[in-house]
Amino acid sequence: MKIGILGAGISGLSIARLLNNQYDVEILEKASIHGGIARTRDVNGIAYHTIGGHCFNSKHKDVLDFVFDNILPITEWNRIKRKSRIKFHNYEIDYPIEFSIRQIFENDKDLAQRITVDFFKAIDNGTYDNLKDWFLKKFGDTLAYEYFIPYNKKIWNRLPEEMDYSWVEDKLPVPNQESFFRGLINKSEDNMAHFEFYYPKSNNQNTFIDALAKDIIIHYNYEIESVNYNQISKKWHINNDKIYDIIINTTPINRFIATISNVPIDVQEAAKKLKVNGISNVLWKTKDTDKTWTYLPDSKYLFHRYIHIGSFSDRPTGMQYLKL
Ligand SMILES: Cc1cc2nc3c(=O)[nH]c(=O)nc-3n(C[C@H](O)[C@H](O)[C@H](O)COP(=O)(O)OP(=O)(O)OC[C@H]3O[C@@H](n4cnc5c(N)ncnc54)[C@H](O)[C@@H]3O)c2cc1C
Numbered sequence: 001m002k003i004g005i006l007g008a009g010i011s012g013l014s015i016a017r018l019l020n021n022q023y024d025v026e027i028l029e030k031a032s033i034h035g036g037i038a039r040t041r042d043v044n045g046i047a048y049h050t051i052g053g054h055c056f057n058s059k060h061k062d063v064l065d066f067v068f069d070n071i072l073p074i075t076e077w078n079r080i081k082r083k084s085r086i087k088f089h090n091y092e093i094d095y096p097i098e099f100s101i102r103q104i105f106e107n108d109k110d111l112a113q114r115i116t117v118d119f120f121k122a123i124d125n126g127t128y129d130n131l132k133d134w135f136l137k138k139f140g141d142t143l144a145y146e147y148f149i150p151y152n153k154k155i156w157n158r159l160p161e162e163m164d165y166s167w168v169e170d171k172l173p174v175p176n177q178e179s180f181f182r183g184l185i186n187k188s189e190d191n192m193a194h195f196e197f198y199y200p201k202s203n204n205q206n207t208f209i210d211a212l213a214k215d216i217i218i219h220y221n222y223e224i225e226s227v228n229y230n231q232i233s234k235k236w237h238i239n240n241d242k243i244y245d246i247i248i249n250t251t252p253i254n255r256f257i258a259t260i261s262n263v264p265i266d267v268q269e270a271a272k273k274l275k276v277n278g279i280s281n282v283l284w285k286t287k288d289t290d291k292t293w294t295y296l297p298d299s300k301y302l303f304h305r306y307i308h309i310g311s312f313s314d315r316p317t318g319m320q321y322l323k324l
Pocket of ligand 1: 006007008009010011012028029030031034035036037038051052053054055056057222223224225250251252279
């Protein structure tokens with residue numbers, strides 16, 4: 001069976017590696033290199049994440065085993081404990097904010113008290129209208145309005161009341177009343193999702209990406225422009241050129257739909273409505289730091305995060321990334 005994978009980003013490369021032993025697999029990629037948005041670009045010897053810093057982690061053991069046993073051995077990775085901070089008003093506190101109320105108290109007693117009172121006053125009845133409602137019911141009014149709502153408005157470029165909440169439940173540390181209270185009286189440990197992560201010892205994410213692409217047939221500079229399914233031969237034809245029994249698409253769905261013949265109008269219209277946000281990054285050199293990244297919820301800053309990629313490696317480089 002011949003399988004055509006469309007796109008050689010992390011998804012396409014991973015699928016290809018998983019299928020490569022059993023099937024005849026190849027990837028079609030429009031760029032001249034694999035890796036998609038996770039790939040770094042060399043800037044004067046520095047691995048620059050042009051689309052934002054990328055690190056590796058998974059809560060799924062089979063994913064970790066797949067990577068460490070088959071792609072890049074664990075000895076080639078640094079295991080890094082997250083030390084992230086939040087630039088909050090005119091001071092810095094530890095992430096996650098809900099366990100740093102003591103630090104807020106040291107800077108602004110009134111705000112810390114309002115956050116605490118509102119947290120315990122919030123009524124979480126388990127039903128939420130949207131993401132804003134979820135923040136209000138999980139964290140109380142003050143924390144929601146001071147941090148979660150402005151920060152999410154900034155990163156998604158959309159009002160949280162216009163967004164669904166289901167995706168966030170697994171991603172954010174959410175305290176219950178007991179853990180919030182513990183955070184008030186003790187220094188809480190950050191052991192939430194992604195409190196540790198992996199970054200290649202080479203100090204370049206491309207080491208992982210290139211290892212993933214090993215032994216895969218990739219046709220570079222090959223842009224998918226048309227996709228047709230032949231009902232008689234039961235085969236997929238790409239650009240009236242390449243023929244496959246199965247295709248797996250990993251290219252952006254909003255543009256991919258337009259390349260397929262005979263797509264129902266409502267599906268075409270729905271694909272056109274998918275919202276896409278662009279990302280800009282700036283790379284510059286700063287003083288060394290042991291911080292991993294810093295969040296900036298305040299709307300007065302255009303950018304929303306600094307990533308201190310230089311501190312992900314044994315070789316401190318002092319390079320930081322400012323994501324706009
Ligand atoms: C700022 C930011 C930070 C992130 N940080 C992390 C992180 O730390 N850890 C993590 O696990 N994930 C992170 N992610 C998510 C991660 O980047 C993505 O989930 C992943 O890279 C997506 O890979 P992909 O292969 O699905 O898509 P892509 O990387 O977009 O790959 C799609 C490929 O398809 C190709 N293509 C597009 N159109 C065509 C066409 N017409 N013909 C042929 N080829 C085409 C593209 O050139 C590209 O190579 C982050 C995302 C962002 C935006």
